[in-house]
Structures are given as C-alpha cells and as structure tokens.
Amino acid sequence: MTAAAPPRASISVRNARDPVLVCAAIVIGWQLLHELAGDVAITAPLPTLSHLLHMVGQARFLPHLGETAMAFGQALAISWIGGVVIGLLLGGHKLTGEVAEPVLVTLYSLPKVTLYPVILLLFGLGMQAKVAFGAFHGIIPVALFTLNAVRNVPAAQLRAGRAMRLSGVQQARHILLPAALPEVFAGLRLGFSLTLLGTMLGELFASQRGLGFLLMKAIDLHDVETILAIAVLISAFAVSANMALLAVDRRLRRGAAPAGHGA
C-alpha cells in the first residue's frame, strides 16, 4: 500500500518551514522592539548578529564557550543516562515505582534555584556545581517519563512475547524497548531543555567562566549588544537541537501515529 509510507518530501518541507517562520517572526518582533525602546535596551538585529560573529571570532571567547559546552554536555549525560536507568529500575518493579513516583514529582516541584546555595556548598564554585545543577533539573523528568513509558507498555504485547516463547532478554530488547522508546525519547527531549536551563542558571550565579558568566559581566557593564548576542547564540543552539530531536521523535512515532498526520 503506497499510503503506508508518509510522503517524505512534504514532511521535510514542513520541518524546515516552521522554524524559518518562527525565526522570521522573532527578527521582525525584535526590530519593532528596537524601534520602540532604542539602543539602550535592545540593539537592532543586524548589528547584534555582526557583534556575535565578531565575538565568536575572538580567541578570548572560545574558552568560555568550551566551558559552557563542557558543563552542559556532562549535565546532559547525567540527566539522560541517570534518568533512564532510574526510570527503568523503578518502572520494572511495580511497587517501588508506585512509591517513588509521587516522591519524584514532589522533589521536582521544589523551586530548584533556592537549593543552589546548597549545591554550591556541596560542589564548590566552578564546573561541578554547574553540572550538578543542570543534571538536577533534567534527571527527574527523564526518570518520570521513562518510568511511565515502561509502565504503559500494554500487557497484551508482553503476553504475546511470552506466548512466542521469548527469553527474558529478547522480551526486553524486542518488546519492552521498542514499545517504551517513543515515550522515553519524549522524556529525553524535555530533559534536554531543562538541563540546558539548569546549566545556564548555574552559570549565571557565582561562576568565573562560561557564557553565563559573560552574560552577567555584560549586564554589569550594561553591554546590551553582548547580552543579546549571547542570548541569540544560546537560543539558536537550543532551537536547532530541538529540531534535530523532534525529527528523531517523528521517526520513532512513525508506527504509532495515523497515516498522513504530518500533512
């Protein structure tokens, strides 16, 4: 059946079109705000972008970028791997999962910024504190999504596996994993955004290096152009990473969604 394969071309056009529209809208809005507020508050898009290019070209800038990338990379690895492992362990055992879920939800609902001083005391000023704070934001949602993904695998599918005499490993690899994957991945996507948020927050306070530090310094100096340039840089990263993750998401859900849902 030809209709079984969603028309790829139209989806990729759509994938590209939406973010382009969003970017265009942002640039237009930005220009308007600039017209209203003037250079003191918001510099115009074009000069800001050229400032960004200039900044990125400077040797001084790269260590800061590297620091942030390093902190975020480590925090993300902890959030994703740790979250999935915790979720699998809790989801695999019914009772533990039922007890742990409300605890995790409560823990997650704490305003985490208020705990930052504690983290600073624990980890000291620097890389480790940022990583810890970033991971703290991301790991719980990833664990919760994974927990529910495992729990929501339809019993009939697992029974079908047993009826086909699958071994425990085959059952995990060929039924549990693919059945849970789309929801686990949704958790990874959310975990990505939240870990980025956590890492940036960690850098804004009490740090000596990184993009967050540059941002704070720019605020002190009232260097609007730099503030906006860094904001653009981080946003561009977040948006493009999210697009990539969404594309993977769509592929994973290929089977689960009705035909032509992307049109």
Next chain:
Amino acid sequence: MRTAAAFATPVTPASAAAPAPHARLEGVTRVYPARSGGDEVHALGPISFDLRQGEFFSVVGPSGCGKSTLLDVLSGLAKPTEGTVTFEGAPVDGKVPDGVGVVFQEDASFPWLSVEDNVAFGLRRAGTDAAETRRRVEFAIGFMGLRDFRRAYPSQLSGGMRQRVCIARTLVMQPRLILLDEPFGALDQQTRLLMGDELLRLWRETGATVMLITHALDEANLLSDRIGVMSARPGRFIEVVETGWDRERDSSLAERSEFGAVTSRLWSLLRGESLRAMGQGQAAEKRA
C-alpha cells in the same frame, strides 16, 4: 486454490490403542488474589477435560465466566491455583510449551512494526532462516487477506485487520495447538463467516488442534466438533455438546435442520447462566 501446506506440521500420531489427549486439564482452578478493598476472585474451575488430538473445540459462556482465564492456564501463561495441565504428555508449568500458539482477545499487534514485520516477529526471534521466514510470512499474509497492507502499520488498520495480523503472527509459528480468544470479535457478521470458513480450512489442512473462545453461538456450532458450555463464574463446563459434523464442512451447514437444533441446545444451556452472570455483576455493583 490456495493451500495451507505451508503450515502443515507433522502431528505426532496418536497411539493406536487409546488415543492420547492432545492437552489435558485435571482439577484446574484459578483464584485471583484479593486486591486492596476487594475479595479474592474465584474465576475458574475446578475443571477437568481433555482436548482430543486434532479436534476443533469451542468454548462458549457468559461474559466474565473465566474463558480467558481458561486460555491463560491452558497455554501456560498463568499457573493454575490448583490442578495440573498437560500438553502432549508433558506438564505445562508457567511457560508456554513449544507447539502452542495463542491469539489474545485484546489487540496485541506491535505498533512499531509493519504488518510484514509483525507477522515475521516470532520466526525471527526463533532464528528461522530468512528464506523460510519469507515464505511462511508471505503465505500467512495472503491467507489472512492482508496482502495490500503488508507495509502498513497497525495504527493504519482497522481493529479487525489488526486481529488478523495477530492470527497470522501465530500461524507462521506452525502451532500444533492453536488457542484463539474471540479473534473475530471486531469483525462484521459476513467477514466472520468467511474467516470461519478459512479457519476450518486451515484446521483441516494442518491437522492442528484448535480451541476457540467465542460468544457467537452459531459460530461455535458451525466450526466445532465439540462445544464446551461454561457456567457463570467460577467457570465450569456444564455440558460438552458434540455436533457430529463432517470434517469437510463450511458455512452452508447453517441451512441444515440439525444445525438449528444444536444452537437451540446451546442457548437453552446458557440462558440461565447468563442471567446468573448478570446478577453477579449487579450484586457486585450494589456492594461497591
């Protein structure tokens, strides 16, 4: 004409003296343990009966009487609380034995796999070689009328088609005992009749033993050598009705006068039980 030769399995010949049963239940019961705020549920038995080698056996009974529980226990998916289950002479003990195929009442198709891959699933896990897998999958897909949908995903199919995918997925394993739990529940009457004829043909050509759970009395009548009529919960066979139909039968049977007699017999056995089952439900509601 299509043939089910691809499914043909060497059936262990029954010993000449006393034909050994293909599967046997002895004093089997199943009690679900009490959940928070509820009583334990005595769902099944005690039941003792033999499935004869190569017969087509149907189970009818009021809703909630324990039919699916019977299938779970017989297949080895669930352990009986008491009693023993034997398949081809060996005890069934908390594992589905080789040679038993199950089609569930609920949709159990894998949404992440295409129809083809769903059907091939069991063979691939069992390490069957690719050419043989392709041959059997091809046949089963054609047999179940899914040829045009081989690359579709379950979400793109109707409920009845998904159930057919599950039947095909079980058939490719060439089971010697096939357990089907209301597989045609989601089909319209006409398709049901046609699928029934196909199932009969498959049964004849493979020599497999079939146990079919159904709520349609005329379907049970048409397809079966014997029909087990179950009581309200806890399910027991109140009677096993022998139909005496030829092996070469099809839906044209329904025009014969003996056919009507069997259906009326089933209904008269079930009427009282169904009323009792409804009563149980209402009593449970009042308590809650």
